[in-house]
Amino acid sequence: MSSITRFTNCHLIDNGKLYQNTDLYVDNNTQKIIAKPSNLNQYEITVIDLKGEILAPGFIDIQNNGIYGLNFSNLNSNSTEEDIKEFKRFYKDAMKKYLSTGVTSLCPTVTSNFPDVYTKVLPIYKKSRLNNQCDSLGAHLEGPFINKEKKGCHPIETFVDANPKDKSPESKLLEIYGGEKNLIDNVCIITAAPEIPGILDLIPIITKKLNLIYSIGHTMTDYNIGLQAIDNGCTMITHLYNAMPQPHHRDAGVVGLINTPEVSSERNLPYFGLICDGVHVNPSMVNLAYKSNPNKCVLVTDAMHLIGLSNGSYKWDNQIIIKEDDRLYLKGTQTLAGALTTLPQCIRNLMKWSNISLQEAIKTCTNNAADSIGLSSEKGFLNIGCDADFVILNHKGFVTKIFKLGKEFKSSDINYDIDYPIYVENGNKNNNDKGVSSDRISAVL
Known part of the structure; x- marks a missing residue:
């Protein structure tokens, strides 16, 4: 049975936008982002609950x-x-x-x-x-x-x-x-x-x-x-x-x-x-x-x-x-x-x-x-086919953990004592926002 990881209970950042309450899927064999499988029962699934934090490309x-x-x-x-x-x-x-x-x-x-x-x-x-x-x-x-x-x-x-x-x-x-x-x-x-x-x-x-x-x-x-x-x-x-x-x-x-x-x-x-x-x-x-x-x-x-x-x-x-x-x-x-x-x-x-x-x-x-540098098909985006290199951030903008090709690492950036404003008024609650091209959102639907 194929194995995938599902990042859930999180918000995604990509294309300068915030995609609220959106899951993301990774193929555990290739460690690349995939679209949501049509039949999840065919997969062995590892679920990572990000507890409301933000996931962005590395x-x-x-x-x-x-x-x-x-x-x-x-x-x-x-x-x-x-x-x-x-x-x-x-x-x-x-x-x-x-x-x-x-x-x-x-x-x-x-x-x-x-x-x-x-x-x-x-x-x-x-x-x-x-x-x-x-x-x-x-x-x-x-x-x-x-x-x-x-x-x-x-x-x-x-x-x-x-x-x-x-x-x-x-x-x-x-x-x-x-x-x-x-x-x-x-x-x-x-x-x-x-x-x-x-x-x-x-x-x-x-x-x-x-x-x-x-x-x-x-x-x-x-x-x-x-x-x-x-x-x-x-x-x-x-x-x-x-x-x-x-x-x-x-x-x-x-x-x-x-x-x-x-x-x-x-x-x-x-x-x-x-x-x-x-x-x-x-x-x-x-x-x-x-x-x-x-x-x-x-x-x-x-x-x-x-x-x-x-x-x-x-x-x-x-x-x-x-x-x-x-x-x-x-x-x-x-x-x-x-x-x-x-x-x-x-x-x-x-x-x-x-x-x-x-x-x-x-x-x-x-x-x-x-x-x-011409690497948008591999790095820097949450598109299908991109590497599973992610940062997880809290709502003050500090990195709380890192995933490198799906493997989790601790952050040295955590500092909850400094109050930085985080502006999210441009976030999209609906992933079908017409301003986002289909090839950019296909990985996060």
């Missing part, structure tokens, strides 16, 4: 530099086989711990580095489907094709252009990242500055030949070059506002691309990562960007490996990072060096700053995130 973090002491870039040509084995053990442990925050999959982000680093670390980040830790969706390569004027904490000695005299831009790209196979098998996103020589010509190769996402970031580009990048296949902007020229009413810059009228349709507007930690972006500017194009906003943590560690000074390559509570910066400067806020807290911040519902905020790191 959160997706597409930009994360490290977690629980693990720097995703921390291997090089001097790393021995034993070093690599230890790194893999550390990686597995950190990905298990990060699952407790509600993030069920992420893009491990490798900041600007030398070729030997990419050769060593990228195979570790090959796309996975596991039931005991966060999945990797493929690496996010942030640099080294970036502008030194917007380097942030990236080491300038690693920076390169893509227009050498003795080889093609494509050859340079493959040389830096360890070859075509290393990119296709192990990478999801490449962030580069489009004004760097050769990059505009590389965008179609990145997006069409290699089938990766190209994102604008760490750039001094102007609005017009940004439009050229979109025409060439750019579909994303990395951590909006940060490491780019700030918008002016007569010179919109990269920020102006998020809702530019100079593209053929809204579908062609780029997704944009937004760090809602209250440090990287002022709440009013978060609200401005989100309200400008909520369907393309993707919350990211931009977390550094110091998240979860105590305050103090930490050596990072040849630099010193100072950790002071929720701030990270390069010693002796005001340059920010990544973030320390979890994705659930970013969601609650966005709710408060933009006065939106929990379901609208969750859309930014589930539906939008999955759509931004």
Whole structure:
């Protein structure tokens, strides 16, 4: 007899909407969402009573530099086989711990580095489907094709252009990242500055030949070059506002691309990562960007490996990072060096700053995130065929438990003492709401 799990006595969040008092079914063999069987008597059923709480897709973090002491870039040509084995053990442990925050999959982000680093670390980040830790969706390569004027904490000695005299831009790209196979098998996103020589010509190769996402970031580009990048296949902007020229009413810059009228349709507007930690972006500017194009906003943590560690000074390559509570910066400067806020807290911040519902905020790191990297048939939705990766939330917006491919895990996000308002006035009591397409609700009927 086939076995299924029925999640009941719960409300579902998907598509930016709340589906009240709706059950959800999972095939225990495939650990994928299925439609309600027509004859439940033919199945062995496990019932999970969520006692009135909320079930949403597992959160997706597409930009994360490290977690629980693990720097995703921390291997090089001097790393021995034993070093690599230890790194893999550390990686597995950190990905298990990060699952407790509600993030069920992420893009491990490798900041600007030398070729030997990419050769060593990228195979570790090959796309996975596991039931005991966060999945990797493929690496996010942030640099080294970036502008030194917007380097942030990236080491300038690693920076390169893509227009050498003795080889093609494509050859340079493959040389830096360890070859075509290393990119296709192990990478999801490449962030580069489009004004760097050769990059505009590389965008179609990145997006069409290699089938990766190209994102604008760490750039001094102007609005017009940004439009050229979109025409060439750019579909994303990395951590909006940060490491780019700030918008002016007569010179919109990269920020102006998020809702530019100079593209053929809204579908062609780029997704944009937004760090809602209250440090990287002022709440009013978060609200401005989100309200400008909520369907393309993707919350990211931009977390550094110091998240979860105590305050103090930490050596990072040849630099010193100072950790002071929720701030990270390069010693002796005001340059920010990544973030320390979890994705659930970013969601609650966005709710408060933009006065939106929990379901609208969750859309930014589930539906939008999955759509931004082309994985909506697998992750980030409660559609039939999607993985059984879920977060359970209470009505204050805190994650109370996590299900990874149907397996339950405890949450590290629970905090019942903070009173966050949860707005659910847009929730749909009737799943046949005409505003929801049939393919989006078929899994929850």
